[in-house]
Amino acid sequence: MRIRAIFQHVHAPIKEKEYRFILTQAPLNSGLMFRHALLQEIAYESLLRKERLSFHKQVANMLRDKYPKTIARSPEEFARHCEGGGEYEAAAIYYLKAGEQAILKSASIEAVDLISKTLSLSESIDDPIKQDALELQAHITIGAPLQAAKGFADPNVLETYERALQLSKNIGDLSTDLHTSVLWGIFSFNLVRGNLIEANNVSLQLERLAESAGSKNTSLVALNARVAALYYNGYFRQAAKIYETALTNDSLERSHSLRFSHAQDHGVTIKISSAITSWILGDSEKSKLNVTQAISLAKELQRPLSIAFSLGFGGAESALRGDIEGAELLSREVIELATDQYFPLWSAFGRIVLGWSLCASLNDDQGVKMLRQGMKESARTGAAFEAPFCFGLIADAYLRVGRHEDAMGAVSMGQSIAQRNSASYWDAELLRLKGECIACRDNEISKIEAESCLQSALAIANLQAAENIIKLTNKSLRRLKDNDNQRAG
Numbered sequence: 001m002r003i004r005a006i007f008q009h010v011h012a013p014i015k016e017k018e019y020r021f022i023l024t025q026a027p028l029n030s031g032l033m034f035r036h037a038l039l040q041e042i043a044y045e046s047l048l049r050k051e052r053l054s055f056h057k058q059v060a061n062m063l064r065d066k067y068p069k070t071i072a073r074s075p076e077e078f079a080r081h082c083e084g085g086g087e088y089e090a091a092a093i094y095y096l097k098a099g100e101q102a103i104l105k106s107a108s109i110e111a112v113d114l115i116s117k118t119l120s121l122s123e124s125i126d127d128p129i130k131q132d133a134l135e136l137q138a139h140i141t142i143g144a145p146l147q148a149a150k151g152f153a154d155p156n157v158l159e160t161y162e163r164a165l166q167l168s169k170n171i172g173d174l175s176t177d178l179h180t181s182v183l184w185g186i187f188s189f190n191l192v193r194g195n196l197i198e199a200n201n202v203s204l205q206l207e208r209l210a211e212s213a214g215s216k217n218t219s220l221v222a223l224n225a226r227v228a229a230l231y232y233n234g235y236f237r238q239a240a241k242i243y244e245t246a247l248t249n250d251s252l253e254r255s256h257s258l259r260f261s262h263a264q265d266h267g268v269t270i271k272i273s274s275a276i277t278s279w280i281l282g283d284s285e286k287s288k289l290n291v292t293q294a295i296s297l298a299k300e301l302q303r304p305l306s307i308a309f310s311l312g313f314g315g316a317e318s319a320l321r322g323d324i325e326g327a328e329l330l331s332r333e334v335i336e337l338a339t340d341q342y343f344p345l346w347s348a349f350g351r352i353v354l355g356w357s358l359c360a361s362l363n364d365d366q367g368v369k370m371l372r373q374g375m376k377e378s379a380r381t382g383a384a385f386e387a388p389f390c391f392g393l394i395a396d397a398y399l400r401v402g403r404h405e406d407a408m409g410a411v412s413m414g415q416s417i418a419q420r421n422s423a424s425y426w427d428a429e430l431l432r433l434k435g436e437c438i439a440c441r442d443n444e445i446s447k448i449e450a451e452s453c454l455q456s457a458l459a460i461a462n463l464q465a466a467e468n469i470i471k472l473t474n475k476s477l478r479r480l481k482d483n484d485n486q487r488a489g
Contacts, residue, residue: 282467
């Protein structure tokens, strides 16, 4: 029914000449449209429920019969008319399609809203088998944008994937790719949350699934999970071997096929994680090269969350190499992107790295302000997997501007979180920084305590083959000895 006819049906007394105050010509002479959205709303609300239902059905049927390309282009609009016309199953399916389109545009919040409508409407489907199947698909699809919009450690993320796992058991059949996506979602939550023991258990489940299914996609995901578990437990050499295997085969080229069910590109994740590992093991040139390649790949794929991931860790890698300018440039870029796309985790991480770079440039006030802002934002995300590293970076920043007690506080926080989460990857560096903090107290007892910390740091770094941390620790020991000699002289 045409707009004029609808409006006339609802407001019969309105005279022809009065239509010009209400209706106007649509673009390209395609018909009439309301002059203001409020007028449209008034007209719509004036309709009886039965009339609304009828009009929505008519529009849905017209689109279905005559305009299938319009449906493919704008599934949300078709879903809205199906919903208004009482076709809840069709509405749920097409809201899901609209959500998938939003994911392709990296519109994470929009995708979450659309797929949430699918989940709500699926409850109205009478057939329990269809209901469970659609709900399962929706839970798996919403996981990735939910991770992007709310952060990997948000409780809703775990709830989503656990519900998907339960639904898969109800159905009794789950494809390898879907099962992989569910397990990866649960793994990611536990890893970022700092639940490393549980994350390790899930990584082993992914390995078993990859072995039994023979899926290259699953093998790639399992590899990424396993290597992350090794890294955060301080097994850097073992992690590096797996990274080399991954980087020399063609499996990384397939990771983009997981775009609907995985928030980040696995190829980008492996490349940037390999960079950090390379630096720890002493190969700074390789580390720098892998960062460049990871950022380039992420931008080529045009996946904002992967770009944020590569920029964030790229800034961290620059800080580790002592490249103050590089750390500042990359951290500013990730903050801008994370703010625009609403990635709270990467906004927080970027601010911490930027705070370090500003302190390293002796911009005390701005640097400290940025560090504290980043710490607050990070705490709100619930993320803990990089907390030992971040607090180590914060401690180093405070030491550079002479805030020794603040530095010691940061070290203590990092050590506490690491112990709680059984994360040993940054133990050596935190002990080194603790030694540096104690040495600043400049008395004989402090010298002994500082040396003890540094020797413990050296022992752990040697055990982990962390060559660059060994170099930093030996440098700290030499500085401690030189200061002692100066006092004696």
